[in-house]
Each structure stands twice: as structure tokens, then as C-alpha cells.
Amino acid sequence: xxxxxxxxxxxxxxxxxxxxxxxxxxxxxxxxxxxxxxxxxxxxxxxxxxxxxxxxxxxxxxxxxxxxxxxxxxxxxxxxxxxxxxxxxxxxxxxxxxxxxxxxxxxxxxxxxxxxxxxxxxxxxxxxxxxxxxxxxxxxxxxxxxxxxxxxxxxxxxxxxxxxxxxxxxxxxxxxxxxxxxxxxxxxxxxxxxxxxxxxxxxxxxxxxxxxxxxxxxxxxxxxxxxxxxxxxxxxxxxxxxxxxxxxxxxxxxxxxxxxxxxxxxxxxxxxxxxxxxxxxxxxxxxxxxxxxxxxxxxxxxxxxxxxxxxxxxxxxxxxxxxxxxxxxxxxxxxxxxxxxxxxxxxxxxxxxxxxxxxxxxxxxxxxxxxxxxxxxxxxxxxxxxxxxxxxxxxxxx
Amino acid sequence: xxxxxxxxxxxxxxxxxxxxxxxxxxxxxxxxxxxxxxxxxxxxxxxxxxxxxxxxxxxxxxxxxxxxxxxxxxxxxxxxxxxxxxxxxxxxxxxxxxxxxxxxxxxxxxxxxxxxxxxxxxxxxxxxxxxxxxxxxxxxxxxxxxxxxxxxxxxxxxxxxxxxxxxxxxxxxxxxxxxxxxxxxxxxxxxxxxxxxxxxxxxxxxxxxxxxxxxxxxxxxxxxxxxxxxxxx
Numbered sequence: 232x233x234x235x236x237x238x239x240x241x242x243x244x245x246x247x248x249x250x251x252x253x254x255x256x257x258x259x260x261x262x263x264x265x266x267x268x269x270x271x272x273x274x275x276x277x278x279x280x281x282x283x284x285x286x287x288x289x290x291x292x293x294x295x296x297x298x299x300x301x302x303x304x305x306x307x308x309x310x311x312x313x314x315x316x317x318x319x320x321x322x323x324x325x326x327x328x329x330x331x332x333x334x335x336x337x338x339x340x341x342x343x344x345x346x347x348x349x350x351x352x353x354x355x356x357x358x359x360x361x362x363x364x365x366x367x368x369x370x371x372x373x374x375x376x377x378x379x380x381x382x383x384x385x386x387x388x389x390x391x392x393x394x395x396x397x398x399x400x401x402x403x404x405x406x407x408x409x410x411x412x413x414x415x416x417x418x419x420x421x422x423x424x425x426x427x428x429x430x431x432x433x434x435x436x437x438x439x440x441x442x443x444x445x446x447x448x449x450x451x452x453x454x455x456x457x458x459x460x461x462x463x464x465x466x467x468x469x470x471x472x473x474x475x476x477x478x479x480x481x482x483x484x485x486x487x488x489x490x491x492x493x494x495x496x497x498x499x500x501x502x503x504x505x506x507x508x509x510x511x512x513x514x515x516x517x518x519x520x521x522x523x524x525x526x527x528x529x530x531x532x533x534x535x536x537x538x539x540x541x542x543x544x545x546x547x548x549x550x551x552x553x554x555x556x557x558x559x560x561x562x563x564x565x566x567x568x569x570x571x572x573x574x575x576x577x578x579x580x581x582x583x584x585x586x587x588x589x590x591x592x593x594x595x596x597x598x599x600x601x602x603x604x605x606x607x608x609x610x611x612x613x614x615x616x617x618x619x620x621x622x623x624x625x626x627x628x629x
Numbered sequence: 630x631x632x633x634x635x636x637x638x639x640x641x642x643x644x645x646x647x648x649x650x651x652x653x654x655x656x657x658x659x660x661x662x663x664x665x666x667x668x669x670x671x672x673x674x675x676x677x678x679x680x681x682x683x684x685x686x687x688x689x690x691x692x693x694x695x696x697x698x699x700x701x702x703x704x705x706x707x708x709x710x711x712x713x714x715x716x717x718x719x720x721x722x723x724x725x726x727x728x729x730x731x732x733x734x735x736x737x738x739x740x741x742x743x744x745x746x747x748x749x750x751x752x753x754x755x756x757x758x759x760x761x762x763x764x765x766x767x768x769x770x771x772x773x774x775x776x777x778x779x780x781x782x783x784x785x786x787x788x789x790x791x792x793x794x795x796x797x798x799x800x801x802x803x804x805x806x807x808x809x810x811x812x813x814x815x816x817x818x819x820x821x822x823x824x825x826x827x828x829x830x831x832x833x834x835x836x837x838x839x840x841x842x843x844x845x846x847x848x849x850x851x852x853x854x855x856x857x858x859x860x861x862x
Contacts, residue, residue, distance in 0.1 A: 396712045403672055403694075403713075410674040411690050414656075418676060418688075461671065468669030468709060475705035 246303075246554050249295060253558040256288045257565035292356060292562045297326045300555045330355055358599070360567025363560065365603030370611045392474050399467040406460045413453050636833055637716065640695045641738045642723030643731040647776035650809035651723060652695045655825075660810050667697030670713050677829050689833055693721070700737040707741065714742050719770045719832035724796075726775040726789050726806060732796055735773075739800065743769065770831040771802035772824075779808040803828060 263281055301322030640648050649671065653661035656673040675691045696713050698706060720742055724732040775793050790806070797804035803824045807814035815822050 396709075399669075400712060403670065407672050407674065407692050410672065414674050414676050414690065464670070465668045471709045471712075472703075472705050475708050476703065479705055 246299070249291070249299060250554050250558045253288075253291055253296070253562045256284055256291070257562055259284050260288070260565060288562060288566060289356065292559065292566070293327075293330070296555055296559045296562070298323045300552060300559065301326070303552045303555065356563055357567050360563035360565075361600050362603055364564060364567050365600045366607045370607055389478075392471065392478065395467060395471045395474060399464060399471060402460055402464045402467060406457055406464065409453055409457050409460070413450055413457075416450060416453075636689060636691045636718050638691055638693050638719040638721060638829075638832055639714065639717050639742055640693055640721045640723060641735075641742055643725070643728075643734050643738075644697065644699050646723050646725040646728070646731050647809045648695045648697075648723050651721075651774060651776065652693045654809055654812060654815065655693060658812065660812060667695060670694055670696045670710075675829075677826070679830070679833070689829075691829060691832070700734045700741070710741075717742070717769060719772070719828065721772045721774060721828075722800065722802070723774050723776060725777055726793070727777050727780050729792075732775075732792070735796070735800075739771070770828060771800050772828045773797045773800060773802045773804040775804065775806040776809050778806045778814075779811065 259280075263277065263284065298319060302316075302319040304322070640652055642648050644666070647664075649667055650661045650664050652671070652673050653659065656675045671694075673693050673695070675693060677689045677691055679687045679689060694713055694717075696710055698710060702710075720739065722735045722739060724735055773793070773796060775789075781789055793804055793806065805814075805821045805824055807821060815825065
């Protein structure tokens, strides 16, 4: 938390508490799975802890966090400040409505369950979380080799960066000189306007009309040029940042740490490609270990990506909302990863998970995950390919 | 306006403190209607009269360079931003009075800008830590502006003002607390307006001092040459 928000304040104490609770209970779930496998603690106490953990997490994910998100979003909008609680409740009810409707198109329940049973809630949370996980891992599977493999890194020299920087500064200078012209013209117009007011008579009026008109036309022309130049300066700035980042990546790849990650990148890329194309073919125990590794790295990757994302969009206004959204995503992610891990666990350990979570249609989740994973991986391949193709063209056009 | 008379002032501060609104207020004397996130750097020009009404009257253009971003940005963004820090004549440090972190980050902002300053009399910073002595001898004039003054409740005002007083002591700079959506704070005749014009005078002084001293020597050609050689790039 401190790391995420070391540049901003998260003032509300309740937000921090909610986040911590979500994180704590999510991690407890994973611990319980590990205990399950290791056979630590007696099985009845394990069962009890599972149930307790699950209830608390569901309570937090479905009731507490969305309500607070609604509350903070509403309090950010100035118009609705008066009746915050009322609007927050309305937002929450809308959320619950959509949440419920989510269950209908999916064949996830057998008809013998009641309305407020735990299976209903878990199934819906599971659907959302599984979708999220599949999207992220599809993107990660493609992005990981792209980022770490030096084959893809374009060659950037110092002179390229210097040339771009010089262009940027030249553009800024042009903007400055044009703004000075506008300021000078405006001042002259103002002074002339004052003099004009003293001029009386027919000719004075005509002269004032014509001169101000050409003056203002001139101004709007210059203003348009300024707008175009400002847009150009923004583009140049972003391109320079991009080149600097690439140069740093190149330098990093030459270090020892970089080479180590490069090797890992090759290894994982091969594994990810294999996973994309051979979804059905699993050997139970190997897959469990590998899935464990993937989960650990994907959690780490998730937190890092979210941190970067939050640096990009965080501000003092929305920090509370962002923390809560992060808590929500994290909770759903963890719940669904438990569901999915069942797929890769050896048969003897599946029993307790099945027992605790009730009779959900697990196969549905597996298939759903595979479908979304495939879709996400393919679309991110397409996206990265387009981005990669576009960049060297821009670079060569300089 | 000759290019020799360029006066460049940086406007630094965290994201969302109100630098763009402030620059707009200072340059256009109007409130900015739709502030949006600044990408890269946006420049605006303020027209300042010096010695108005006297025969020595001169009009100066002060360029206000509003650099966007945060201190925690990636190093690629920081090294790109450094391009804007060359040859500055003054720095305006902006912080949000409702957000303590933004005031604390000002130390890092000033170090970032002063480290990259290519002035030959530049500040020598050894290990990146803040050192009060540097700011005492700093040749670049600083001005501290606190925004969103209207959003502080009456009860907390004195506490906030003491905090900013400490801050301005640390930076050896004047401070102004205002609300960027209300031009009344900078109306002519207020103490804020006086502090502002004093700051801009300090920023221009190197130019005037040089031209004054060179005029006294009476060598016009040498004056041009000396003036040019002191304007590094």
C-alpha cells in the first residue's frame, strides 16, 4: 500500500482497512490450499477454516467493497454531494441487479439450490474472476516474451534521442514566439482600442471596425497554428519518452539480471505458446507445479501492472476509489484462481475443494477460461504486432 | 524582442495541484474553464511592464513553462523532462494546500530541476539529498505558491499557514497562497500581486544588471559580445 501510494495520500482510514482485510483473507485461502496438500492441521478444522474464509471473502467482495466504491465515486461528483448515502445505495442496488443477471446466460447452477445460497454467489464471483484471469494471463502470455526477448527490441542510438529532443525544443520555441506575437498584438489592439474610443465621428468608427477585424482574424490564425504546434510537441514528447524507455531496456538487457530474465523469457514464451495450442493435454503433477509458478508470477505481474497503471491514473481525488477497485479485483482474482486451481490439482486433493464450494459446474469454468484465454492471447498478439509495426515506421519518418 | 531577452521561468509541482490553471491565470488574467492533464510541457507568455510610466519603461515577456508529471515517474520520463530544465531564470514551485504530500515532493522537484540546470554557476549537489545551504546560495530565484486555498476549512487555516511558512523558509523563497479559480487573489494592489512582481523583477535582474553595468562602461559593441557570451545554451 505504501509502495502504491508513496506519492499521494489515502486519507480515509476505512479504505485502508478494507483493502487489508481483502488481501489478508485472499492470502489465507492460498495458505489453506497448501495446508490441504501438505496435510497439516486436522481435516475438520481445515474445513471450518475454509468455510469461514469463504463467507468473509464473499461478504466483503459483494457487499462491502462495491458499496464503498459507489460511495466514493458519488462523493467525487460535486452535484450529488448532498445525498451521498442515498445515491451510494442506489448504485449498490444497480450493481446487485447486474450481478444477479450475470448468472442467467451461463449454465452454472443445478436447479436444486436456493436463492441466497453460497453457491449462487460464488458462481457469479467465479465467472467474473475467471474472465478477468483469462484476459490477464492471455495478455501476459504474449507480452512476457515480447518484453523480455531482446530480439524484439529496436535499435536506438543516442543521436536519435538527441535529434528528437532538439526537434522538441525547436517546437517549444516556435510556440513561445507565436504566443509572444499574440500577446503583443492583443496589447496593441487594446491600446489602439483605447485610442479609438477617443476618436469620434464617422471615419473613426469605420477605422475601428476594420482594424479590429483584421486583428482578430490574424489572432485566430496564429492561435490555430499554436494549437497544431502544441499537439506536435506532445507527440514529440511521447516519442522521446518511448525512445528513452527502449534505450533503457536495451541497457538493462546487457546486464546480468537482464540476461537472466531474457532466458526466463525464452523459457516462458515456449511454455506459453505450448499452452496456447495444446490446451487439453495435461499431465497432472507437472501441470500443478507449473500452475503454481504461473500463479505466483502472475500475482506478482498483476501487482506490478496495477502499480504502473495506478501511477498513470492516480490523483488525489480518486485515490480512495482506486484502492477499493484494486481490492475488488484482487479478491475476485483470488477466488477464481482457487476455482481454477482445482483443475490442475491431483485428484486426491480435489475432494475438499469440491466439498466446500458445493456442486458448481467446474467443467464450465475450465472451458470458459480456455476460451477467454485463447481470445485474449490472440487479440494481444494482433495488438502488439500492430504496435510494433507502427513504431519503426514512425521512427524512420523522422 | 531580441532573443537575448528571453526570460524563462519553470512551473513545477505534482500532478493535479493546479499548475495549468495557475499559468492560465497569470498569463491570460482569466480562469481556466476546463483543466485537463498536461502531457509534456505547455508554455505560456506573461506580459510584464517594468517601471511603468517612467521613461525607462520596458515590456518584458516572461515565458512560463508548465512541466507536467510527478516525481515518481519512470526514469525515461524524467530524462525527457530534463530537456526543459536548461537555462532557467526562475522557478515557481506549486503545491496543493489540501495535500501534504505535494508539499513534501517539492524538495524532490527542486532538486530535479536544479541538478539539470546547465548554468555555469549551477548548484552543486552531491548525493541528491536536500541541503538547506544549497538553497541559501541558489542563484535561481524561487517562488512558492499554494493552491486550493479556498478548500481549506477555516479551522485548519492557521495550521496550514504555519506549515507553508516553514516550507518557504527552507526554500529561501516568498510564498503566495491562493485559489486559481478566483482572480481576486492576484488583483492589483494585494500583497500577493506585490510579491509576484517582486519575484519577476528578481528573475529579470541578471539581465538588467548586466545591461546596466555594461552601459556604464560605454562600449556598445563589447556589450553585445559580453551579453551573448553569458547567454549559454
